[in-house]
Amino acid sequence: MSTAKARSAHVRAVLGTELFERLPNTKVLLVGAGGIGCELLKNIVLTGFGKITLLDLDTIDLSNLNRQFLFRKKDVKQSKALVAAQTAGTFNPNVQLTPIHGNIKEPQYDIPWFQQFDIVLNALDNLDARRHVNKMCMAAHVPLVESGTAGYLGQVQPLLKDQTECFDCIPKPTPKTFPVCTIRSTPSQPIHCIVWSKSYLLGQLFGEDEDAGSELDDAEKHGENAQEIAALRKQAQAFNTVRIALRTPFNQDAARLAFQKVFNTDIQNLLVMADMWRSRAPPVPLDFDAITEGTFALRGNTLSASCDATNGAGLKDQRALSLRDNVELFVDSTNRMAARLRGGNETTIAFDKDDEDALDFVTAASNLRSAAYGIDTQTRWEVKEMAGNIIPAIATTNAIVSGLIVLQALHLLRRNNNSAMRNVHLQYKPAVPLSTITLSRPNPACGICRDTYALVRCDPSRARLGDIIKGVLGEDEREVSVYEDKRLLSDPDFDDNLDRTLESLNVTQGKFLAIVDEEGEWGTISAGLSTLPSDHPPTAPPFILPSPLPQPPKKEKVPPPPEPTPTPDTPRVSRKRSLPIDTDSDIIDLAPTPKRLKPTQNTNPNGDLRKNGKAPGSPSKRRKLDTDGAVVPGELRGDVIVID
Numbered sequence: 049m050s051t052a053k054a055r056s057a058h059v060r061a062v063l064g065t066e067l068f069e070r071l072p073n074t075k076v077l078l079v080g081a082g083g084i085g086c087e088l089l090k091n092i093v094l095t096g097f098g099k100i101t102l103l104d105l106d107t108i109d110l111s112n113l114n115r116q117f118l119f120r121k122k123d124v125k126q127s128k129a130l131v132a133a134q135t136a137g138t139f140n141p142n143v144q145l146t147p148i149h150g151n152i153k154e155p156q157y158d159i160p161w162f163q164q165f166d167i168v169l170n171a172l173d174n175l176d177a178r179r180h181v182n183k184m185c186m187a188a189h190v191p192l193v194e195s196g197t198a199g200y201l202g203q204v205q206p207l208l209k210d211q212t213e214c215f216d217c218i219p220k221p222t223p224k225t226f227p228v229c230t231i232r233s234t235p236s237q238p239i240h241c242i243v244w245s246k247s248y249l250l251g252q253l254f255g256e257d258e259d260a261g262s263e264l265d266d267a268e269k270h271g272e273n274a275q276e277i278a279a280l281r282k283q284a285q286a287f288n289t290v291r292i293a294l295r296t297p298f299n300q301d302a303a304r305l306a307f308q309k310v311f312n313t314d315i316q317n318l319l320v321m322a323d324m325w326r327s328r329a330p331p332v333p334l335d336f337d338a339i340t341e342g343t344f345a346l347r348g349n350t351l352s353a354s355c356d357a358t359n360g361a362g363l364k365d366q367r368a369l370s371l372r373d374n375v376e377l378f379v380d381s382t383n384r385m386a387a388r389l390r391g392g393n394e395t396t397i398a399f400d401k402d403d404e405d406a407l408d409f410v411t412a413a414s415n416l417r418s419a420a421y422g423i424d425t426q427t428r429w430e431v432k433e434m435a436g437n438i439i440p441a442i443a444t445t446n447a448i449v450s451g452l453i454v455l456q457a458l459h460l461l462r463r464n465n466n467s468a469m470r471n472v473h474l475q476y477k478p479a480v481p482l483s484t485i486t487l488s489r490p491n492p493a494c495g496i497c498r499d500t501y502a503l504v505r506c507d508p509s510r511a512r513l514g515d516i517i518k519g520v521l522g523e524d525e526r527e528v529s530v531y532e533d534k535r536l537l538s539d540p541d542f543d544d545n546l547d548r549t550l551e552s553l554n555v556t557q558g559k560f561l562a563i564v565d566e567e568g569e570w571g572t573i574s575a576g577l578s579t580l581p582s583d584h585p586p587t588a589p590p591f592i593l594p595s596p597l598p599q600p601p602k603k604e605k606v607p608p609p610p611e612p613t614p615t616p617d618t619p620r621v622s623r624k625r626s627l628p629i630d631t632d633s634d635i636i637d638l639a640p641t642p643k644r645l646k647p648t649q650n651t652n653p654n655g656d657l658r659k660n661g662k663a664p665g666s667p668s669k670r671r672k673l674d675t676d677g678a679v680v681p682g683e684l685r686g687d688v689i690v691i692d
């Protein structure tokens with residue numbers, strides 16, 4: 049037996065000759081060459097897939113090397129896609145690998161580009177890109193296998209337009225938020241203090257100069273304590289003095305000023321509100337001089353034990369910091385950050401867990417606040433984990449998930465055998481590490497996969513919006529609104545843009561025009577834009593309409609979401625649904641940042657001018673925005689990130 053035959057004998061036996069012989073000509077797009085991507089590339093090359101396009105925008109970082117085994121130290125700073133293709137190409141001489149160092153969201157990766165592939169495999173690390181690829185695969189009618197890992201958990205989900213749920217059929221949980229008052233006045237857990245220093249204090253001192261009013265206005269509207277809100281307003285004004293000191297060259301006193309305001313004056317002001325402290329322990333204002341002189345006595349034994357336990361041994365990150373250590377670290381890190389602002393290279397500093405100065409600052413500030421409120425303090429490492437919401441990436445999880453992706457991809461490619469496809473979860477149960485769910489039908493309310501997609505080839509510098517809409521609707525005379533993403537471009541009462549070219553409206557290759565029935569009776573048409581073929585005569589109209597024209601179905605009445613049916617072969621089936629894992633990048637952004645929302649712009653240069661000042665979103669889009677914007681109430685339990 050020749051080497052090539054021997055190499056593939058087992059795969060051929062497992063897959064059967066028919067499927068196996070198709071693999072060399074199956075065109076695969078693999079998006080992502082990170083933790084999952086590297087494993088997966090190796091798997092598909094060895095399985096016998098012959099035409100693989102690999103796309104990733106990242107370069108290799110030293111910290112990737114513990115799990116992205118196609119990379120070596122010499123490859124650091126090189127393109128992931130290029131190096132991964134080079135390495136994996138040697139595993140099978142018959143594979144044709146096309147690496148692309150680029151961003152999948154770039155306009156040239158439009159519907160026709162996706163349509164050249166037989167299957168797309170996602171190995172992505174962020175929700176935004178995953179949703180984008182999902183939409184492109186729905187528009188291009190290309191099967192997609194979605195995947196994600198988070199620590200020891202993982203998920204693989206095959207997606208097929210009109211047959212299964214898409215990635216967006218189940219709303220993804222939104223970042224947790226906390227009530228403003230918990231963060232700003234009445235913290236009770238370390239995470240509250242960490243969120244306060246990371247998302248509030250750091251921004252107040254080193255971020256953009258913003259008007260704090262609107263967040264507090266909102267809180268007031270939502271019925272939070274009015275007296276407390278007034279005190280918080282006063283605090284906000286006083287921040288200005290400190291901000292100026294931090295930006296004034298040679299001001300030696302800025303850090304102390306910041307300390308005095310935040311850990312003394314503000315707390316004194318809060319203590320005045322006796323009602324607030326009736327059912328909870330009041331905070332203790334901290335005294336800068338007394339702490340540095342070692343004469344400060346903090347209430348309670350637990351506190352002094354945890355705060356005074358200076359332990360010189362161990363790693364810097366894991367050392368318990370005393371109250372004085374925290375004051376010193378606060379002063380030191382504040383001075384370092386002030387020096388950066390004064391140096392003029394940076395005008396603001398935002399939190400980044402890998403920014404040593406910012407991490408020191410957040411560690412010290414949150415510990416000082418914890419001390420004042422009688423909450424346990426944390427080591428620098430613990431703060432880093434909680435503030436960065438780090439979930440470690442684990443090589444074995446990636447390996448298992450990559451294997452599952454190949455299995456689901458093979459099911460998708462095995463014609464007429466889609467019944468074998470499963471939504472697979474890797475879970476924390478030693479007895480049943482994998483759970484499978486048969487695939488659900490698309491969610492009739494989904495704003496992505498329920499749209500009727502059509503391809504419109506055009507020259508955006510010449511094609512006018514009105515002509516395209518009219519052309520796509522054909523004989524259909526119904527009233528429609530037209531959107532590009534969330535921008536309203538026209539509706540029955542707003543036709544100013546119809547005579548404008550697509551280019552002047554910034555609607556170009558790779559974008560979609562959503563044509564929404566005003567009555568909500570018919571499905572949305574999503575017209576994806578691409579370029580004209582090179583042989584398109586210059587005298588012909590500057591667009592080519594889809595043929596036949598898209599015929600959106602009448603909208604189904606939306607029933608409650610169907611329950612997944614358990615598979616007969618696994619009695620203990622998890623009924624849990626899509627895991628919104630944000631994958632291999634180490635981070636799930638919980639972003640409990642009580643950040644102010646900017647007031648919605650009602651005009652923009654791209655032509656979205658809405659007479660009543662609101663762009664309400666199409667019916668389907670509006671629904672999606674509602675779910676995306678949902679706030680998960682309740683307390684966050686420690687730093688546990690609830691995924692299911």
Ligand SMILES: [Zn+2]
Nearest residue numbers: 214217494497
């Ligand atoms: Zn969907």
